Amino acid sequence: MADMPALLATWEQKFRPHPDGAELPAHHDHCLGCGPDNPHGHRLQARRQGDGVAASHAFDERHVGAPGIVHGGAVATVIDDLYGFLLYLVGTPAVTRQLTVDYLAPALIGATYHLEASVTGREGRKLFVAATLTAPDGRSVATSTAVFVTVGVDHFGRRGVPSLDA
Numbered sequence: 001m002a003d004m005p006a007l008l009a010t011w012e013q014k015f016r017p018h019p020d021g022a023e024l025p026a027h028h029d030h031c032l033g034c035g036p037d038n039p040h041g042h043r044l045q046a047r048r049q050g051d052g053v054a055a056s057h058a059f060d061e062r063h064v065g066a067p068g069i070v071h072g073g074a075v076a077t078v079i080d081d082l083y084g085f086l087l088y089l090v091g092t093p094a095v096t097r098q099l100t101v102d103y104l105a106p107a108l109i110g111a112t113y114h115l116e117a118s119v120t121g122r123e124g125r126k127l128f129v130a131a132t133l134t135a136p137d138g139r140s141v142a143t144s145t146a147v148f149v150t151v152g153v154d155h156f157g158r159r160g161v162p163s164l165d166a
């Protein structure tokens with residue numbers, strides 16, 4: 001059984017002011033998007049960029065859909081995880097309620113893409129966010145919007161976290 005109080009304590013430390021340009025901490029070690037210890041994960045590394053977040057990211061063969069092309073779900077995973085880094089700046093935990101992705105051009109395995117995300121609005125518990133994924137030549141490959149809903153710590157602590165309970 002994972003030590004949830006200890007895990008929650010590490011999360012609390014991540015919800016603090018991060019200087020512009022600073023690399024942001026992974027959500028946790030086994031996070032599919034950014035955890036360094038998840039063998040299936042993307043190991044996304046994000047930094048604060050002004051009021052938003054940014055990352056450089058290359059997908060590898062584990063994320064292939066059609067030959068040579070990144071699986072659309074993998075693109076959505078990385079964008080969703082990038083939004084998770086915005087929460088450090090917002091200062092409150094939240095979870096994805098709705099995620100949309102416009103796939104404008106194929107993302108290619110091995111190319112390094114530039115990602116940016118920012119908060120576009122807030123209304124009660126709803127956070128409206130948007131992101132872009134841009135190719136090395138500057139072409140827009142994907143755009144996204146999402147609605148996150150703020151939650152309390154009990155959202156994470158009141159139930160088992162299966163991946164951590166093993």
Ligand SMILES: CCCCCCCCCCCCCCCC(=O)SCCNC(=O)CCNC(=O)[C@H](O)C(C)(C)COP(=O)(O)OP(=O)(O)OC[C@H]1O[C@@H](n2cnc3c(N)ncnc32)[C@H](O)[C@@H]1OP(=O)(O)O
Binds near residue numbers: 011015027094124
């Ligand atoms: C200190 C320690 C903290 C730890 C911090 C950890 C950090 C965290 C990072 C984890 C790493 C991130 C990685 C990526 C982010 C995931 O991957 S998050 C995982 C995927 N998402 C989920 O599992 C969420 C599953 N859904 C839920 O649990 C529940 O539906 C929710 C989201 C908590 C909402 O349920 P609820 O509390 O019952 O709220 P509900 O009344 O349904 O809706 C709330 C509000 O949103 C509105 N709303 C609902 N749906 C929509 C929609 N589609 N469009 C617009 N508005 C909507 C409602 O109208 C309502 O508005 P108000 O009436 O309040 O004005």
